[in-house]
Amino acid sequence: MSTHPTQILLHTPSALRIEFLVNTGELILWWSPRAGTSFCAADRNFSNRDDHLCVFERIAFPGLTPGEFSSCTYDPYHCVVRYPHQHLHIAPSPDMAAVLVWADYPQSVEFKTGRYDDAAMRGPSVLVARHAEPSYAFEFAAAWGAGDARFRMAPMREQWRAAYAALDLAAGQTLVIGAGIEGDDIAGRASALACADRDETLRRHAAHVAAQTRAGRVEAAHAPEVTRLQDITRACLHSTIDDSGALRASVKAIYYLIWVRDAAFCFNYQAAAGWLHRHDAWCRLMMENRLELDEPGLPQGKVFGQLVSPTLGKFEEDGIYYAVWSAFTHWTQSGDNTWVSGRNLAMLKESMACIEEYIFDRKRGLFGSYFADETPACGARDQHWDYAIGKPGGPAHISYRGAPVLRSYDIYCNLLMHAAWTMLAAVSEPAAAAEYERKARDLWKHLEQFFAPGDGGLPPYGDLLLDDGSTVRSEPFGPARSVYVWALSLPIFAPVPGIDGIRRRLLEHLLRQPGGHWVNGICSVVASLDTFVCPEQLLVDAIELITAQSMTPGAYLPMGGAMPEKCDAPQGNIYHDIRPQAFAQSSWLAALANLGVRRLHHGLAVRATRYLKAVSEYAWQGRSISFEFPGVNGLPLLVINGAPCAHTLQLPEEMLDAAENTVSLCSGGAPPCLVRSTARLERVAADKHTVIYSMSAYGATELVFAAQPRSCDVSDASGSPIVSSHAAHDGLHFITFTARGPVTVRAGIPAGDGSS
Structure with a gap:
């Protein structure tokens, strides 16, 4: 029996993470400050998977027992949690670090502050807790609007102990809970929001979100459920991406980290769907927070690693592709060359040079990666450590039929590096462009061996160097089927013969047994297929499969309309029962738009x-x-x-x-x-x-x-x-x-x- 809690997960562009924990009737809020003004990784990662700023230590709703939970009506900006005797409304604000809460029937709310926090009333209807940390002094506010509320604060409190308070809300009475840095007047802003006409506030919020999510909106001819899922998905992405362009891989805590790869997928596939929301901010965040290498055995310099952080994250070599792809996409779609010129271009080139020095094997003429997706090679720098958070991670490593793998000369890494060189050539001065083009041509001479023309099947995964010194050629999907699918579906520039047929066969293979495959992977293939030669119905089948699974509430994440990470997601699995999942959502948007508008490299x-x-x-x-x-x-x-x-x-x-x-x-x-x-x-x-x-x-x-x-x-x-x-x-x-x-x-x- 799974011990997975039942959770409802929401977010705001001001980087307020909102979790309603059905098991305990608690509202859990984490905040990362200064979204929209700070692009510092320390601020953007202030609240993450393991370390977080809790807005009030505890916020609980007595009487909402897990055994009586009925259902959830999910909307990213207005969620209704239903019980037989109560309907609890949770409405994140799209323009401040706050959430509106109200109930259809009278409801009590209990607050607990941190042991060192100063708690006091500001006026008759605002509770404020001052919370000081070495980085900032914060203020948390709970403000309630007009109505017959009854507020009580415990009269007894000892030094260095928590303060407790209880609020009895009348039916329909608005409570606003928010966070700010001291001096932001979060108390005044929360109070004004709580006292405003709520229906008008919700209309204003809806209009704000609609205006920011309408670019590239698709209307399906005879599939209202697809159009509905699209609107939910766009609103969810709008809420999940903060105002500094930071995108956490999931709102669920296990992946509440800013991955380079996941964010690049999200922003670039949004762009392919005609929606450049926060793409410029993402490029700035990415560029300003490259991973600094200063270790023996590694090239010295700055690269794009696993996470958006100068000091944290695995040295996953594919980050350079996702960085160049992001900058290249912004240039070709917006017409603004900021991120592919001057200092920014120099940073991309420096990072590319570091990757070449680290993993390009001149004898083989190929890049030899030390990763298969997130799994490090045997003996690699990142084995034994979870570099996402820095704790010991166990001895797991890449293996092939039981044999440890030392390096992977796979089509994923090499097609992506070929593409990175080609994109850099497109934006470089003539001499540098010619050198990048030469490197790409030479790489293809060694890479094309994996793409035998006209064999009617799928190419191999690549060559694997085993710990006994031998090299084996792995069959399709190999040690990591995720990266194999990406290799054949991401925007590449290599002249792969028969790529349209390869992609069609790949999608047909995935749809025969979709269970366990990432939604992002399936949708990436759909977004790569050209309906001029591939039957549209094949793509539609995939889109509608994902739609049906997304609209069905999960057993533990009961948010129908929040897209899952995987097809037939294993319910209750802490690592893979994930929804909403941003890089799945964005690739689904691109797949849908691709039926009518095909995003090319330059057109x-x-x-x-x-x-x-x-x-x-x-x-x-x-x-x-x-x-x-x-x-x-x-x-x-x-x-x-x-x-x-x-x-x-x-x-x-x-x-x-x-x-x-x-x-x-x-x-x-x-x-x-x-x-x-x-x-x-x-x-x-x-x-x-x-x-x-x-x-x-x-x-x-x-x-x-x-x-x-x-x-x-x-x-x-x-x-x-x-x-x-x-x-x-x-x-x-x-x-x-x-x-x-x-x-x-x-x-x-x-x-x-x-x-x-």
């Missing part, structure tokens, strides 16, 4: 979808784009702001207005048709015989057409020809070349298919 492509009706106010390069999806037969024709745009499904940037845009599809497209590319498409022009694509290229470039053009010539800005190669995979035609800067592609129109 957007539109897809004909029958599942979506619209995507509204997608944030792109400082613009807003609303997409409409009427039914389309045959090859689609792109329509931008009412003007037809033939021969491409990738949006030409120069056809977009500066502010608001409307994009749709209709029937009547004609070949040649550019389906997607790794370049930025500036404009498209056509005469009777030729389509001219004007592009900006960033190194190794891939153009994907629906079918082979009658002819195809590529030239640079001076008109000099660029050598290109052609290949066919999964019913698509691929043209590849290497160039930087303006590029012109001339594709021949088949006879009889001319357009004006």
